[in-house]
Amino acid sequence: MNPAQLPRSSFWNDTGKSGITAWIFSIDHKRIGLLYLFTTFSFFLVGVILGLLLRIELMAPGRTIMGAQTYNALFTVHGVVMIFLFILPGFPGAFGNLVMPIQIGARDVAFPRLNLLSWWLYVTGAAIVLTSLFTGGGPPDTGWTFYVPFSTRTVTNVTLAVFGVFVIGFSAILTGLNFVTTIHRLRAEGMTWGKLPLFVWSLYATAWVQILATPILAITLVLVMAERLLGTGLFDPGRGGDPLMYQHLFWIYSHPAVYIMILPAMGVISDIIPVFARKPVFGYKMIAFSSLAIAAAGSLVWGHHMFTSGMSDTAVLVFSFLTFIVAIPSAIKVFNWVATLYKGSISLEAPMLFALSFILLFSIGGLSGLILGAAATDVHVHDTHFVVGHFHYVMFGGTGFAFFGAMHYWLPKFYGRRYAEKPALVAWALMFTGFNILYFTMQVLGMQGMPRRYYDYLPEFSSLNLAATVGSWILAAGMVIMLVNLFRGLLKGEPAGNNPWGGATLEWTISSPPPTENFAAEPVVTHGPYDFSKTGAP
Amino acid sequence: MSNTEHHDYFGAKLGMWLFLFTELLLFGGLFLLYAVYFKRYPEEFAAGGRQLDWVLGTVNTLILLTSSLFAAMAVTAVQRSEQRRSMALIGGTVLCAAGFLVIKYVEWSAKISHGIYPGAERLKSGDPGESVFFGLYYLTTGLHGLHVLIGGILLVWIAVKVKNGAVTADNGILLENGALYWHLVDLIWIFIFPLYYLML
Numbered sequence: 001m002n003p004a005q006l007p008r009s010s011f012w013n014d015t016g017k018s019g020i021t022a023w024i025f026s027i028d029h030k031r032i033g034l035l036y037l038f039t040t041f042s043f044f045l046v047g048v049i050l051g052l053l054l055r056i057e058l059m060a061p062g063r064t065i066m067g068a069q070t071y072n073a074l075f076t077v078h079g080v081v082m083i084f085l086f087i088l089p090g091f092p093g094a095f096g097n098l099v100m101p102i103q104i105g106a107r108d109v110a111f112p113r114l115n116l117l118s119w120w121l122y123v124t125g126a127a128i129v130l131t132s133l134f135t136g137g138g139p140p141d142t143g144w145t146f147y148v149p150f151s152t153r154t155v156t157n158v159t160l161a162v163f164g165v166f167v168i169g170f171s172a173i174l175t176g177l178n179f180v181t182t183i184h185r186l187r188a189e190g191m192t193w194g195k196l197p198l199f200v201w202s203l204y205a206t207a208w209v210q211i212l213a214t215p216i217l218a219i220t221l222v223l224v225m226a227e228r229l230l231g232t233g234l235f236d237p238g239r240g241g242d243p244l245m246y247q248h249l250f251w252i253y254s255h256p257a258v259y260i261m262i263l264p265a266m267g268v269i270s271d272i273i274p275v276f277a278r279k280p281v282f283g284y285k286m287i288a289f290s291s292l293a294i295a296a297a298g299s300l301v302w303g304h305h306m307f308t309s310g311m312s313d314t315a316v317l318v319f320s321f322l323t324f325i326v327a328i329p330s331a332i333k334v335f336n337w338v339a340t341l342y343k344g345s346i347s348l349e350a351p352m353l354f355a356l357s358f359i360l361l362f363s364i365g366g367l368s369g370l371i372l373g374a375a376a377t378d379v380h381v382h383d384t385h386f387v388v389g390h391f392h393y394v395m396f397g398g399t400g401f402a403f404f405g406a407m408h409y410w411l412p413k414f415y416g417r418r419y420a421e422k423p424a425l426v427a428w429a430l431m432f433t434g435f436n437i438l439y440f441t442m443q444v445l446g447m448q449g450m451p452r453r454y455y456d457y458l459p460e461f462s463s464l465n466l467a468a469t470v471g472s473w474i475l476a477a478g479m480v481i482m483l484v485n486l487f488r489g490l491l492k493g494e495p496a497g498n499n500p501w502g503g504a505t506l507e508w509t510i511s512s513p514p515p516t517e518n519f520a521a522e523p524v525v526t527h528g529p530y531d532f533s534k535t536g537a538p
Numbered sequence: 539m540s541n542t543e544h545h546d547y548f549g550a551k552l553g554m555w556l557f558l559f560t561e562l563l564l565f566g567g568l569f570l571l572y573a574v575y576f577k578r579y580p581e582e583f584a585a586g587g588r589q590l591d592w593v594l595g596t597v598n599t600l601i602l603l604t605s606s607l608f609a610a611m612a613v614t615a616v617q618r619s620e621q622r623r624s625m626a627l628i629g630g631t632v633l634c635a636a637g638f639l640v641i642k643y644v645e646w647s648a649k650i651s652h653g654i655y656p657g658a659e660r661l662k663s664g665d666p667g668e669s670v671f672f673g674l675y676y677l678t679t680g681l682h683g684l685h686v687l688i689g690g691i692l693l694v695w696i697a698v699k700v701k702n703g704a705v706t707a708d709n710g711i712l713l714e715n716g717a718l719y720w721h722l723v724d725l726i727w728i729f730i731f732p733l734y735y736l737m738l
Contacts, residue, residue, distance in 0.1 A: 114553075222677075230657050232677060237668050
């Protein structure tokens, strides 16, 4: 390790502006990125606490710590907070903003003020969602999917919650169009499309999904509000409407949305693995292309959420087939990551451990997705805990672990200091163990027939539910260690130096933490993002 | 650094076009519902269309087309550095927008006085196809009317910028993007008009 020093000035202090207003009204992409990181991650922790409470309730049959209505509200709010307040805005907002402009050699995003507006819209929407929990008829109890007819009839505060999500949708659209424009217009000289880091490629695909899918969510939520406030009856079968149309509209957005959640995570993994295997990434073009392929094919598969809703058999067949097609680009990524590892000089530091566990957990999640994507098997496990396990393997084991990996990989760059390695490894081991105990058990429970979103269950499911709850405690313990270690290290740890991991992308060429203007002079890119022969190895 | 100045003309244009896509998709959800329900209730949709006033609809179409012409001329005027003419033309667009909304108001009040509005007893107890038709009619024209209102306010704000000299021949992107937005509002109406008023 080089005897590194912290630079005297950086984006933390070199504008001479400090205090809260210099942050919440800053148009610097790094400050906005950190704002996103702290707001979205705070909501993640809220979601974690709600999840832990749900697991305690399910620890034993019957009432454990809460009543049925509270349980319904908690799983709804857990879903809404995790999906709309953390995982959708989290990756593009936090790491997209922090890293992407630097990786393409730009001073900032294309529309810095719009970027700040995105964050403000996000915070406003989040505040509205939070308000909905404590006002009116109380927190919504519909599940995060807001399915009609229940969502149009329940007396809980669905209207306000839906409006909050609508506002957050605006924020996502603006981030998406900002990133697409940035990647098209602001690449430094020599930063051709073939030299873009794969994280940028994945954000590019994500941004397109944000642009093309989010408006459908917006209009769907407007329709739910109109049903509740005006009584238009467009989803009411008694008045000529069709509730199935709600499900179509909702999933036309919400299935592509899971690719908004997973694609940036795949990008991080594609960046981390070559650095810690000290080998150029295998199949760069195919990984980049598969991001676009996932975004495109993933937009055509929404019907697989509705196999048991009463679609025609033809529709079921077509959607099932298209769903299997998405597995191809996903598998391309997994095979290329594994091929990158082959004969690499692998160093098992914290970011790499998260990346490797991502491959395993995402594969389990993805393959269980195929069980759900095949119509014949889906009928048996639909709406069981198998679905809950599958979803959390992809979203938490996938995106969540990638998010943790990104925090360990990139935050030393932005704080200029390192966390301690050993506690990071202990935290990872605990989380990985707890995670699998928690969610693999859920998949088994689902196979045995335990439905999801039920308050109570049959006594024969008791022991596995107890195991899952214990798993959730191990997972939480690991998370506490990780956070304490991470933030203690970032505030007081050893200086990280410009390039602690020996990465070859542009963010490692500038000081840690970076100056406000990122690059003293506009960089000229001469080598690829994974060409390690050109970087000084640590 | 040069590439971060706020004069990236193509970047600003690209961003605006992407935004317009999202607007199209927003209305796309409503058009999708229209397509599905039209297939289910073709006769009720035709009957509903006959209840709408096609004369007022046609007048509103002409008003919006004229407003788009004014908006395009306002862009050309700024490119020729004729700021005053540009402001007058933007004023013409805004007047058209106001006229459109007034006519929409007249249409809506006539319908509401006949007991046709979302949640009305007549629609609740009447023909399901009619209920769906007018539910979609109110949502679609309402959302479109909101866009007319927002577009009008946007254009007034841009006219002030033209007056202050913030929009010039060299830097007219704000007006160009404003006009693009206005054309989109116009374009969406061009689809709404035949789908609802000309259903025979």
